[in-house]
Amino acid sequence: MNSIIDDQSLASAGLVRMQWYRERMPLVTEVNQLFKQQQVLKGMTIAISMHIEPKTGFWVEGLLAGGAAHIYLVGCLGTTKKDTAAYLASLPNVTVLAKEGDLYEDHKRYLKMVMAHKIDLFLDNGASLILAHHELKPGWNPIGANEETRTGKLLIEKNGVQPDYPVIVIDDSPLKQTFENALGVGQSVVDGFMRTTSLLVGGKKVLVVGYGYCGSGIAKKFRGLGANTLVYDMNPVHLLNAKTDGHWVGELHELIPEADVIITATGSFNVITEQHIPLFKEKVILANSGHYGFEINVEEIKQASQSVEIVKEGIERISFAEKSIYLLHSANPVNLAGADGNPIEIMDMGFALISYSAYRIMTNVESLQHGLQPVPKDIDSQVSKLFMNSLQ
The missing domain is CATH 3.40.50.720 (NAD(P)-binding Rossmann-like Domain)
Known part of the structure; x- marks a missing residue:
């Protein structure tokens, strides 16, 4: 599947812009290195629904370094940065489905395209992937999923979806809330x-x-x-x-x-x-x-x-x-x-929560129950300490 983006020629500009963010995200740097050393995602196919901007780009690099066989990245409506999308689409084994002016119908079409492939891990934002999987019933389940937002959790509950796999709700973390x-x-x-x-x-x-x-x-x-x-x-x-x-x-x-x-x-x-x-x-x-x-x-x-x-x-x-x-x-x-999203330090912490939760799914899924659940307390504690140290 080819990427669907605005302008591939912006890839080099996207890489240059990411440097400012890359140098200021020590928590993501650390977890990216962990993924690389342990090859946590070796051979896995990952689907991500996320705002596509430079902080996201650096985080996605770590998933690739962790051995992911392929990453399907679906953007969120109205928030895609064209240069970041182009840079990520230039990476091997990454398919980006996101244009700056996408409508809801485009978003739904991208999700349907992703569900045609067997996915091992959902990293979701707004429950787009989880709801698409429920609606389309592709005949397979992921090993597990993260859902970042309160909106996503509410949509899962409102639609009566009961995932037959673990879903860690990042927004239930007091660290993320506060x-x-x-x-x-x-x-x-x-x-x-x-x-x-x-x-x-x-x-x-x-x-x-x-x-x-x-x-x-x-x-x-x-x-x-x-x-x-x-x-x-x-x-x-x-x-x-x-x-x-x-x-x-x-x-x-x-x-x-x-x-x-x-x-x-x-x-x-x-x-x-x-x-x-x-x-x-x-x-x-x-x-x-x-x-x-x-x-x-x-x-x-x-x-x-x-x-x-x-x-x-x-x-x-x-x-x-x-x-x-x-x-x-x-x-x-x-x-x-209208701007660049949450401050770099905040999203450094946020993406660390997502990555360490994904690490738990991929290395110890037996410790998790099926359905919605909060971030494990030991992960909250670990990321809190890392975040505190990064602000010294």
């Missing part, structure tokens, strides 16, 4: 918003919808830059937490008319829909930080509009009879579509 979700996503979402809009944050009313680990981090970072932060969450405990953290809280229909910026961070679908159009302030900016852009029902909102036009790279103006609103990056994750 550092990658709250600290990393908070910083990177603000970064993506500022790079895309070139606007001042201070003084704006920013509504964060969802106050889990990611949402709380986003709200705190915006507040730290002088924004007036508003928070809505369906969970009353989360809402109380937001209140005591110093944010304005209330019902969604009360907060939307006040907001200059609305950012979704729920992991759910259809959080902002056509029914909210009458509530929007003139020129409100909509953005999403969740894995899938479906948190904002873009199709429904656009169908109700009079016109849609691109006014700046990554910004669409959606006009109605009585007002115009702005949408960032088609509701794809603003931190990756």
Whole structure:
């Protein structure tokens, strides 16, 4: 199977750009060396669904060095960096299926192509591979899988999927929740918003919808830059937490008319829909930080509009009879579509969690149960110590 990417001529540029990241990821460097020495993945075929950007690229190199016979890499919607995709596609035994402008239909087609091959290990993000395997029933099971996100876990549970193989949920790790979700996503979402809009944050009313680990981090970072932060969450405990953290809280229909910026961070679908159009302030900016852009029902909102036009790279103006609103990056994750994703140190830790969990699957699968389960505590402890040492 040939790779499907934007421009293979960008491979050398992708390699050059990776050098900055490669020099600043000591945890991934260490686990990559472990994989290489022990040939943990020797002869294995691996399927990955992941945001394709430089940090991912360095991590994938380690899987190859660990002996993987072939890697199928499917990108996530709206976040593919063309030069990284080109570099990875230039490596032997790697098939990359990801273009910058892919639609959901393209993503589904790529997954179907991958499922035509027997896969030994899924390294998933958003449960794309796990759900495709369940739907297509190819007649084989992987040895095991990782699922990185809360969104993916919710989709597996919502669809009643009970995998007949171990699935380690990286997002259930307190290490990921505390550092990658709250600290990393908070910083990177603000970064993506500022790079895309070139606007001042201070003084704006920013509504964060969802106050889990990611949402709380986003709200705190915006507040730290002088924004007036508003928070809505369906969970009353989360809402109380937001209140005591110093944010304005209330019902969604009360907060939307006040907001200059609305950012979704729920992991759910259809959080902002056509029914909210009458509530929007003139020129409100909509953005999403969740894995899938479906948190904002873009199709429904656009169908109700009079016109849609691109006014700046990554910004669409959606006009109605009585007002115009702005949408960032088609509701794809603003931190990756509009910037470079989570900070390098954070993803160094995150990819280490994924790799050590994959190591457990490939070397001691008998210690794991079938179905969803958290990262083993000893792996959390090990990566915590490594992460602490890397920050000295």
